Amino acid sequence: MELRRNWWTKRLVLFACLVLTLLWIMFNDHFYIIGRLTQKIELHRIRLTSNIHITNNIDQIRVEEIPLDNYAHLVFTNATTKVQVVPLWTNNSIIRDNPMDVSPKYKILRQQDLIPARQLPSALIIGVKKGGTRALLEFLRLHPDIRAASSEVHFFDHHYLKGFHWYRHRMPPTLEGQLTMEKTPSYFVTPEAPRRVQHMNPGTKLIVVVRDPVTRAVSDYTQVTSKHPGLPKFENRAFINGSQVVNTNWTPLRIGVYSRYLERWLEYFPLSQFLFVSGERLIADPVIEITRVQDFLGLKRVIMEKHFYFNSTKGFPCLMKSEKSAVPHCLGKSKGRSHPFIDPTAIRRLRDFYRPFNQRFYQLTRMNFSWS
Numbered sequence: 357m358e359l360r361r362n363w364w365t366k367r368l369v370l371f372a373c374l375v376l377t378l379l380w381i382m383f384n385d386h387f388y389i390i391g392r393l394t395q396k397i398e399l400h401r402i403r404l405t406s407n408i409h410i411t412n413n414i415d416q417i418r419v420e421e422i423p424l425d426n427y428a429h430l431v432f433t434n435a436t437t438k439v440q441v442v443p444l445w446t447n448n449s450i451i452r453d454n455p456m457d458v459s460p461k462y463k464i465l466r467q468q469d470l471i472p473a474r475q476l477p478s479a480l481i482i483g484v485k486k487g488g489t490r491a492l493l494e495f496l497r498l499h500p501d502i503r504a505a506s507s508e509v510h511f512f513d514h515h516y517l518k519g520f521h522w523y524r525h526r527m528p529p530t531l532e533g534q535l536t537m538e539k540t541p542s543y544f545v546t547p548e549a550p551r552r553v554q555h556m557n558p559g560t561k562l563i564v565v566v567r568d569p570v571t572r573a574v575s576d577y578t579q580v581t582s583k584h585p586g587l588p589k590f591e592n593r594a595f596i597n598g599s600q601v602v603n604t605n606w607t608p609l610r611i612g613v614y615s616r617y618l619e620r621w622l623e624y625f626p627l628s629q630f631l632f633v634s635g636e637r638l639i640a641d642p643v644i645e646i647t648r649v650q651d652f653l654g655l656k657r658v659i660m661e662k663h664f665y666f667n668s669t670k671g672f673p674c675l676m677k678s679e680k681s682a683v684p685h686c687l688g689k690s691k692g693r694s695h696p697f698i699d700p701t702a703i704r705r706l707r708d709f710y711r712p713f714n715q716r717f718y719q720l721t722r723m724n725f726s727w728s
């Protein structure tokens with residue numbers, strides 16, 4: 357009898373160990389299992405809603421990345437073998453494997469069953485170069501409902517052929533309700549960018565930080581000379597062969613013809629999807645501009661007066677705290693450089709040159725930026 361009882365106890369202990377091991381495995385793979393389930397549901401949804409036949413086995417999903425430009429062509433010619441998938445959902449196993457995402461912050465979120473996922477941006481700061489785009493993005497990052505890629509991604513100009521899967525993985529993970537953003541100022545002047553952005557999402561919100569084109573050109577030139585000292589003087593580059601003719605082929609001057617680029621964007625997006633931020637006012641009164649941006653993005657007005665202070669050494673507004681730390685934060689040395697002296701006659705000529713283009717830009721945007 358005693359022998360039989362021992363036999364049962366041993367079996368029970370063994371069974372309990374087995375159950376505990378199973379529970380442990382399930383707990384650890386909790387998110388992975390959910391991820392796989394969601395993936396199956398998502399794929400099923402694509403199958404139901406799309407007229408593209410996906411031949412891939414669910415466990416060996418092989419999505420060939422094809423630029424969206426070729427989409428129409430593919431649908432009509434070779435629909436069974438190649439699919440254009442713009443992923444709106446992240447496989448959690450990728451988050452699991454990314455060291456950035458196993459930070460304590462994400463561990464806590466996971467424990468609360470809040471699973472961050474990477475999304476394509478729904479709002480972009482598309483320009484303009486040297487307009488104040490970094491300042492705007494750094495200010496916006498204070499908002500708890502905004503998550504932004506920290507560096508310029510250059511997807512719609514340089515990396516488009518890498519596909520949307522690549523692009524999405526440059527974005528930070530977000531929780532439901534959080535907005536994904538990115539800033540690359542060269543998008544504004546990239547001929548293909550409007551069509552490509554529209555293709556990604558015709559509802560994308562577009563923010564353009566603009567600044568007096570003459571000061572912008574000098575700022576651009578200052579940046580170039582900081583990297584390549586010894587370049588010809590600004591005045592020598594701005595006018596053809598020492599004449600009074602403006603050298604419109606020179607990129608720092610060409611970028612300032614804002615109306616030309618905006619006209620191209622307006623072929624793809626309605627004006628209501630743009631917000632034009634004054635680069636000058638972003639320095640003089642950042643609260644006004646940041647409030648406009650929060651309203652435009654449909655966000656609560658969280659960033660306000662108390663978040664800014666004027667740093668007299670830097671000569672610019674700085675933040676009382678950054679996204680990551682509670683200490684006051686100014687932009688780096690490359691933002692807010694002192695500009696070289698430019699001959700006032702050259703400045704006057706450039707102002708005359710830009711005047712009609714500025715007027716056209718005011719007309720298009722229905723805003724008067726008062727650049728003289």
Ligand SMILES: Nc1ncnc2c1ncn2[C@@H]1O[C@H](COP(=O)(O)OS(=O)(=O)O)[C@@H](OP(=O)(O)O)[C@H]1O
Pocket residue numbers: 484485486487488489490491541574575576578635638639672673674687690691692693
């Ligand atoms: N708060 C604050 N701090 C520092 N700088 C500020 C700020 N707000 C706007 N600016 C202006 O931003 C200009 C740089 O613009 P961008 O960030 O768009 O430049 S870039 O295109 O990303 O290189 C930069 O141009 P420069 O003054 O010529 O350096 C600044 O004038």
